[in-house]
Amino acid sequence: MTRGGALAVGIVFVCAAGAVAAIAFAWHPAIDEITPPAPGSFDRYLVAEGEDLANLGNCAGCHTSEPSRPLAGGRALDTPFGKVFATNITPQADDGIGAWSSEAFGRAMRRGIARDGRQLYPAFPYDHFTHATDHQIAALYAWLMTRRPIAGRAPEPQLAGIFAFRPLVAAWNLLYLDEGPLPTDGSRPSQWNRGRVLAEGLGHCSGCHTPRDRFGAEDVARAYDGAWTEGWYAPPLNAHSPAVQPWTPEELQTYLHTGLAPHHAAAAGPMASVTRALAQVPEEDVRAIAVYISSLMADAPASKQDKPQPVDRLAVAQQQHPEAATLYAGACATCHDPGAPMMQQGRPVLSWATPLHEASPHDTVRVIMQGLTPPGGSSGPTMPAYADMLSDQQVQDLAAYLRTRFTDKPAWSDVPAAVAEARK
């Protein structure tokens, strides 16, 4: 045998051994099917606790696409790798998770492995759910298994090329999955620790607020640094928070529970759905999350200012954007000027509005074009959508005017692109 031949045999041998190891690593046994347990077999207090946790994690945000078919899945999530569809998590035996034992459910939550042994894609945030406590997972299981079983299977994921190969996720898990409950930080109060478990676990806040690397994993070096979700920018919740007023635990609790923070903004985009779910969650849980998340922003500029003054550079804005000033007077001022009826109801003045202070104009543009529904899903004032009332050019001018008038930050450079994107 030549030296080249020996080398080739060696390479083949090493590759084969690697493949065997990889298969062994990526292979997981199926867990036996069970007959769906009778709803009455679950402790009702555990079920009630599970309902609070389901709202806290906003399961329905992804797993309900049709309100008449709660938790039956079907909602498409666009990822850089293709489309993934939220699955049916009702206790239906064939299409849902009715045949899943608590062990199978726990394995899916902690390790992202379906009952039949297949790898789940991390669009399902098991990298967060793994941090939940055993008791929380048991409560969530009890709640899910007592819902109405609904037939219907989610479509298979539509992923590009190699990403369609599920065992590959095992390698992702090896790199990114930090399995199991979080250790308690003894230097912090118990409320903070409780908030961390809720926010980092079932709440999966950083799923939207932390940027992702090229493999779709959260970039832990830039935790809570702000990220894009469904065309909206989830602002930073760390020292880079663009808020003008400090996010105190009280203000954040109000925001999370009602969808409206009097000194920041109304929840918009995907966060509106989160706050509607959090409105159902016990106050002490929301309080704990607020205590934890606000602590992440302790070094943000707003937290260090004593009494921030509202910026209102009316003359400059009028001079730079005279046409938009007219639009503002006719289309916006009746609600947003001081003394307007809406302002009597505790809405933030535009000088405080967080989207205007973000580095990109996307959230501002989207709120103008798509409007806002009443916070918390309650009845009350809506912000009308201006997409049909104003032209693209007018929305661009208006966004630039608002930025100039109500902030002291530099003008946005990418407003036309943001408008074009929101128009799609």
Add this chain to the structure above:
Amino acid sequence: MITLTVNGQAHQVDVDPDTPLLYVLRNDLELNAAKFGCGLGQCGACTVLLDDKPVFSCLVPVAALGARKVRTLEGLPKTLPAAFEAEQAAQCGYCIAGMIVRAQALLERNPRPTEKEMRTHMAPNLCRCGTHMRILRAVRRAAEAMGGGVREEARIGAEEK
């Protein structure tokens, strides 16, 4: 002077450019179908068509119109008004002009909407008397008169065929 086209006719009006379109329609052009309800874009009584889209005219500054054409109830075909009459959809009648204009936009775009599409489309307009069910019946009747019709939703839980 600001030029605007309403119901196919060009008008010149001498108003502040930030004047809401609704005020110009009612005060300067004496087209009084569109009503002032809340003035805050919450109720829909002021709805008119801007090109083919329904908008709250109380929140559209007249300077924003540009070359876009305005249509009000006065300039619409009589199919929807006749259907509203036939269904006795008006109680006090204040919301009706806005309701008809909003429905016109839907049926022009799609004379065969589903029940759900119709309800979602009509949702921004409020009726304080509570004649919504009659209003929806009138829209269904008008859709049929236009050669279309409102399709019932597939039954909840039924398989999509």
